Each structure stands twice: as structure tokens, then as C-alpha cells.
Amino acid sequence: MAVNIYDTANQLEQELRNTEEFTTLETAFxxxxxxxxxxxxxxxxxxxQQTIQQKQMMGQEISEEEAAQAQEVSTKISQNEIITKLLEAEKQVGQMIDDINQVVLKPVRELYQ
Structure with missing residues (x-):
């Protein structure tokens, strides 16, 4: 019986939604x-963040005003416990996705070794 890789991906998506990490992220958001x-x-x-990333991708310099604005909003973020919990939850989900990505890409890495 052939395995449909897209069915597997869809199952992974559903399982991701049921992880503790994702439900914590949902609650935090x-x-x-x-x-x-x-x-x-x-x-x-x-x-x-989006403005700065767009400028960086286009090779443009970040103005002093934009850097100061980023620093100011970063300070506000770090002082808001609700947001810091969200960012930590994002970090946990991101780490899980990175780990899964490593597993999924293992055959490709091995091919080129």
C-alpha cells in the first residue's frame, strides 16, 4: 500500500494543533x-518588526529613528507579562517545528553528504 505523503502532512498538521505547545500558544495569543x-x-x-525586516531584505539601512522606535517597543514588550508569555509560547512552537523540519529533511541532507 502506497503512502500518500500529503495525507501524512495533513495528519501532522492536525497533531500539531493538539500539542501542548500549540494549545499554550493559542491561549497566550x-x-x-x-x-x-x-x-x-x-x-x-x-x-x-515588519518594517525593519522589509528594509533589511531590500538592503536598505535602518534609520536611527526606526532603531529607537524598535528599542522603545522592545522595552514595552519586555515589561508586559502577557506578551512575554506569548513570545515564549511562540518560541516553543518554533522549536518544535524546527525539530520536525530536521526530521523531514533528513533524507535530503543524507543524500548530499
Missing amino acids: GAVKEDEEASRVFNEFRQV
């Missing part, structure tokens, strides 16, 4: 959305 201040600061953080 919900808490940020429910808290007006945390939501505002988090959205500001995402906007600043």
Missing part, C-alpha cells in the same frame, strides 16, 4: 487579544 494594552503594544511590535 487569546490573552493578548483580550487585553487592550497588550494587543496595542503587540500590534505595534509586529508593525515595527
Whole structure:
């Protein structure tokens, strides 16, 4: 019986949704959305982060004003426990996805060794 790799990927997606790491992330994100201040600061953080990443990808320099804005929003983030819990949960899910990616790409790595 042939294995359909896309069925396996879809099963992995469902299993990811059921992990403790993902449910913790969902809960943390919900808490940020429910808290007006945390939501505002988090959205500001995402906007600043996106602007800086776009400039970096285009090879443009970050202005002193943008660097100061990034530092300011970073300070706000670190002082908001609701957001720091979200960022930690994101980190945990990211690590799990990196680990899974290593397993999935193992045959390709081995091929080129």
C-alpha cells in the first residue's frame, strides 16, 4: 500500500494543533487579544518588526529613528507579562517545528553528504 505523503502532512498538521505547545500558544495569543494594552503594544511590535525586516531584505539601512522606535517597543514588550508569555509560547512552537523540519529533511541532507 502506497503512502500518500500529503495525507501524512495533513495528519501532522492536525497533531500539531493538539500539542501542548500549540494549545499554550493559542491561549497566550487569546490573552493578548483580550487585553487592550497588550494587543496595542503587540500590534505595534509586529508593525515595527515588519518594517525593519522589509528594509533589511531590500538592503536598505535602518534609520536611527526606526532603531529607537524598535528599542522603545522592545522595552514595552519586555515589561508586559502577557506578551512575554506569548513570545515564549511562540518560541516553543518554533522549536518544535524546527525539530520536525530536521526530521523531514533528513533524507535530503543524507543524500548530499
